[in-house]
Amino acid sequence: MSIHTQRVRTDQAAHVAVDQACRALRLPTIRAKFTELSEAAERDQMSPIGFLAELLMSECDDRNRRRSERRIKAAGFPRDKSLRKFDFTANPNIDPVMVQSLASCDWIRKSQPLCLIGDSGTGKSHLLIALGTEAAMAGFRVKYVLATKLVNELVEAADEKLLTKTIARYGRVDLLCIDELGYMELDRRGAELLFQVLTEREEKNSVAIASNESFGGWDNTFTDPRLCAAIVDRLTFGGNIIETGTDSYRLASTRARAAQQQGTASS
Known part of the structure; x- marks a missing residue:
């Protein structure tokens, strides 16, 4: 078996492990973006700690967005109005x-x-x-x-x-x-x-x-x-x-x- 084939299988196993871990820990954003972010990290020669930070910040940002959406929905506003659209x-x-x-x-x-x-x-x-x-x-x-x-x-x-x-x-x-x-x-x-x-x-x-x-x-x-x-x-x-x-x-x-x-x- 070639080194390349071994690496592919190792990467596939790692992705499966990440997917299962994200499901267990309820990290939907990392699960959805892991492949994309890992490819970007490899392309940009990002350090392991930098890659980890990108993953965690992505999850935090998305979680904060979802919380904001829930709070806005719970407020019961009759229509969408923003300061950005105010003339x-x-x-x-x-x-x-x-x-x-x-x-x-x-x-x-x-x-x-x-x-x-x-x-x-x-x-x-x-x-x-x-x-x-x-x-x-x-x-x-x-x-x-x-x-x-x-x-x-x-x-x-x-x-x-x-x-x-x-x-x-x-x-x-x-x-x-x-x-x-x-x-x-x-x-x-x-x-x-x-x-x-x-x-x-x-x-x-x-x-x-x-x-x-x-x-x-x-x-x-x-x-x-x-x-x-x-x-x-x-x-x-x-x-x-x-x-x-x-x-x-x-x-x-x-x-x-x-x-x-x-x-x-x-x-």
Whole structure:
């Protein structure tokens, strides 16, 4: 038997051993990329320790990616929105430096709140989801929910004597994103239940909200003035506020496209 044939058989046995070991140790990325990386290591004359580092880093990177994907999925975002796709030039009210600073997630580490206030179409929900996504990618547990859905869930939980458990569940996540706060009036009971969630999270975990109403108009949402003041206090104390303005760039973009299509059709 030639030396070459012996080596081929030895390499084949080694690959089988690596495959079996990766299955047993649950290392799917190394198992999938071992042949490709081993050939690259031989071609580049990589040292054994360098080759081992490449294998392990490949597994770690892929594992971190899968964890991020699971956290993003668990957050329950209604659609995919990223900061990379946000058009800062379309809304000069929004400071890109401040948003990029928030993307570092330092405010979440400090358990600070975030309020995004502005009319429909000004980008507040996009920012809420994008910053929530950044938090999930950074390793934080995130939950996204519409304000009305949250209140309805709390009311049902209270009726079924599951309120404590439900509030605790919403209290555990690192970042709770509440969207469309202010679109509907909440009765006293609903407002009180929402207040309990905010109190549970106060100075322990962050809350981020998006609202189409300025704080002065929250009396229309929370009909009890004292409760309204207490909720505003919970959501603003030591926190960050971004006012996205009143001019809908989504509407402006739609009008611009319509005008462009009309111009093309007439020419």
